Amino acid sequence: MLRFIIRRVVIIVPMLFIVVTITWALVRLSPGNFYTGEKKLTPAVERNLREKYGLNQPWYTQYRKLLWNIARFDFGSSLKYEGQSVNQILWRGLPVSAALGITAYLIALIFGIAMGTFAALRQNSWIDYGSMALAMLGISIPNFVLGPLLVLLFSLTLFWFPPALWNGFASRSIVLPALTLSAIYIAYIARLTRSGMLEVLRSDYIRTARAKGLSERQVVMRHALRGGLLPVVSFSGPALAFLITGTVVVEKVFALPGLGNYFINACFNRDEPLIIGIVAFIAIAVLVFNLLVDISYAFIDPRIRY
Amino acid sequence: MDPNEPQNRINEPELHVGPEYAVAERDVSELVTGEIVTGSSLWRDAWRRLLRNKLAVFGMIVVVLIALSAIAGPAIIKQTTGFTYDSIPKDTTLLKSIPPFRGPNGEFSWKHPMGTDVAGRDILARVLSGGQISLMVALIATLVSLVIGVSYGAIAGYLGGRVDDLMMRMVDVLYSLPYVIIVIVLLALLPAKTPTAQLAQLFFALGAVSWLTMARIVRGQILSLKNQEFVLAARATGVSTPKIIFRHLVPNALGPVIVYATLTIPSVMLSEAFLSFLGLGVRPPRVSWGSLAAEGAQNLAVYPWQLIFPGVTMALMLFSLNFVGDGLRDALDPQMRRD
Numbered sequence: 001m002l003r004f005i006i007r008r009v010v011i012i013v014p015m016l017f018i019v020v021t022i023t024w025a026l027v028r029l030s031p032g033n034f035y036t037g038e039k040k041l042t043p044a045v046e047r048n049l050r051e052k053y054g055l056n057q058p059w060y061t062q063y064r065k066l067l068w069n070i071a072r073f074d075f076g077s078s079l080k081y082e083g084q085s086v087n088q089i090l091w092r093g094l095p096v097s098a099a100l101g102i103t104a105y106l107i108a109l110i111f112g113i114a115m116g117t118f119a120a121l122r123q124n125s126w127i128d129y130g131s132m133a134l135a136m137l138g139i140s141i142p143n144f145v146l147g148p149l150l151v152l153l154f155s156l157t158l159f160w161f162p163p164a165l166w167n168g169f170a171s172r173s174i175v176l177p178a179l180t181l182s183a184i185y186i187a188y189i190a191r192l193t194r195s196g197m198l199e200v201l202r203s204d205y206i207r208t209a210r211a212k213g214l215s216e217r218q219v220v221m222r223h224a225l226r227g228g229l230l231p232v233v234s235f236s237g238p239a240l241a242f243l244i245t246g247t248v249v250v251e252k253v254f255a256l257p258g259l260g261n262y263f264i265n266a267c268f269n270r271d272e273p274l275i276i277g278i279v280a281f282i283a284i285a286v287l288v289f290n291l292l293v294d295i296s297y298a299f300i301d302p303r304i305r306y
Numbered sequence: 307m308d309p310n311e312p313q314n315r316i317n318e319p320e321l322h323v324g325p326e327y328a329v330a331e332r333d334v335s336e337l338v339t340g341e342i343v344t345g346s347s348l349w350r351d352a353w354r355r356l357l358r359n360k361l362a363v364f365g366m367i368v369v370v371l372i373a374l375s376a377i378a379g380p381a382i383i384k385q386t387t388g389f390t391y392d393s394i395p396k397d398t399t400l401l402k403s404i405p406p407f408r409g410p411n412g413e414f415s416w417k418h419p420m421g422t423d424v425a426g427r428d429i430l431a432r433v434l435s436g437g438q439i440s441l442m443v444a445l446i447a448t449l450v451s452l453v454i455g456v457s458y459g460a461i462a463g464y465l466g467g468r469v470d471d472l473m474m475r476m477v478d479v480l481y482s483l484p485y486v487i488i489v490i491v492l493l494a495l496l497p498a499k500t501p502t503a504q505l506a507q508l509f510f511a512l513g514a515v516s517w518l519t520m521a522r523i524v525r526g527q528i529l530s531l532k533n534q535e536f537v538l539a540a541r542a543t544g545v546s547t548p549k550i551i552f553r554h555l556v557p558n559a560l561g562p563v564i565v566y567a568t569l570t571i572p573s574v575m576l577s578e579a580f581l582s583f584l585g586l587g588v589r590p591p592r593v594s595w596g597s598l599a600a601e602g603a604q605n606l607a608v609y610p611w612q613l614i615f616p617g618v619t620m621a622l623m624l625f626s627l628n629f630v631g632d633g634l635r636d637a638l639d640p641q642m643r644r645d
Binding site for chain 1: 495603607
């Protein structure tokens with residue numbers, strides 16, 4: 001198992017290298033510059049700007065410097081947000097996005113697993129069909145449609161929650177964005193839980209548990225859930241990747257100052273250090289998270305051994 | 307049972323034969339049971355199973371309805387009322403958002419069943435045109451991902467060994483990257499000049515995101531088919547490797563491919579919609595459901611119908627496509643298990 005972990009950790013470095021190179025190449029190949037604005041700059045000003053940001057050097061020199069800096073986790077200063085280093089911006093945006101993502105995923109886990117388990121326990125009943133129809137609805141309504149609709153209902157009509165902006169993790173401003181983000185995951189997790197539980201509930205050890213006289217609640221919570229949740233755990237890996245893209249849209253809809261918002265603005269502003277910084281950060285986060293998920297398999301299902 | 311009487315089987319030509327040839331010309335089971343038997347294939351069985359699934363049938367009907375109205379709608383609307391997705395009314399008093407089924411002064415009118423947007427363009431025309439673009443992008447991007455994924459998976463599965471290992475390792479690596487982020491960077495930074503080039507870029511970008519799972523599925527199928535006798539026979543008669551892969555193996559692996567392709571269409575549609583929502587996908591003046599939702603979301607508090615109609619149409623389409631995909635999976639599953 002240790003060899004497996006070491007192999008996965010070691011592979012993070014070349015992957016990061018590939019991701020950074022591709023992103024850097026895309027930024028460099030793109031037309032336009034970060035300093036192109038409404039005003040046309042005089043040649044002298046443009047020359048000074050290029051010299052200041054090191055754009056006069058040949059591209060391989062700049063590439064080499066970039067790699068060297070990234071190895072020391074120095075992503076440079078943002079080109080559009082004057083005077084702020086990329087690390088500062090990451091430090092500021094990360095709590096917002098992380099809080100949003102974690103809350104959304106927790107909501108999705110709680111409601112999704114509950115819905116899926118009930119559907120599996122009462123298969124082919126109204127609860128089953130109702131939950132699965134609701135799950136299908138969750139998959140079909142895009143989050144940029146659901147978000148504004150929730151805002152229309154809960155913010156502008158009922159005045160329960162603020163329609164946008166971030167007031168901190170412990171305030172009401174997290175509720176609607178987290179709900180919007182979690183909708184599609186509730187759906188997927190409910191479906192996965194239902195199919196996983198249906199399979200597990202047929203197995204012999206569950207029959208033994210019931211024959212021993214355990215209450216239905218004990219059977220489900222202590223025995224069935226462990227096996228039935230395995231598909232949900234393996235879904236968590238790719239779920240994080242989707243969560244990141246979902247966060248981008250939700251942050252735009254609700255105007256939250258998170259990494260997704262910074263990322264989209266950086267793309268439109270051609271803010272190279274910020275783009276590379278955020279992409280590198282996301283790549284590392286996804287790889288590490290996938291590794292954690294794979295390790296957790298071994299703990300959940302004793303039959304899996306690396 | 308007179309052999310000289312015309313048979314009532316559809317494909318059976320009229321046979322005038324003497325009684326001594328009667329048995330040879332007739333289906334033996336007909337003599338035994340007295341019933342007429344028509345043949346069936348696995349595909350027809352699956353189709354019948356699909357038709358028994360009410361949700362899938364409902365989904366198929368809705369999909370066909372929306373698709374037809376998206377394809378034919380804009381032309382019909384242009385003929386009858388002159389509205390297109392781009393037509394701004396020349397009468398400047400109409401340049402405001404009119405609610406559904408109302409005229410410019412608040413009276414009831416049939417002119418704009420879905421209302422207008424802030425520039426006075428009819429939303430029904432825009433939704434149907436947007437449907438055209440969204441459907442086209444979804445279908446072609448799915449096709450791109452199909453072509454790439456099936457080729458990659460089939461080659462990896464058939465060649466096996468180290469090549470297979472390497473190819474699948476690359477797929478695993480790509481699977482764990484935040485692909486869509488790179489696609490966003492690509493689309494934001496390399497905008498194509500003409501609208502057709504933009505669409506082409508979108509097809510490839512979206513196709514490139516979804517081929518990975520298709521490759522895995524195809525590889526699995528090919529691995530299980532590889533050791534069957536027809537492959538051995540093909541190799542023994544000297545069929546070249548590409549022909550074996552693409553003419554013999556792939557057609558037999560089509561079941562899960564069809565299912566997954568049908569499930570890819572809504573996911574690609576969703577990706578295109580959210581890219582257009584961010585301003586990266588379909589750009590003005592063309593519309594897609596995503597860009598319509600973006601415009602509608604801006605004015606939600608005051609003119610909610612501008613978001614509701616495109617949003618509901620899109621949700622309905624995705625809903626139905628998912629039902630069809632699920633139904634197909636259930637219908638083809640016994641066949642798949644038989645492989």
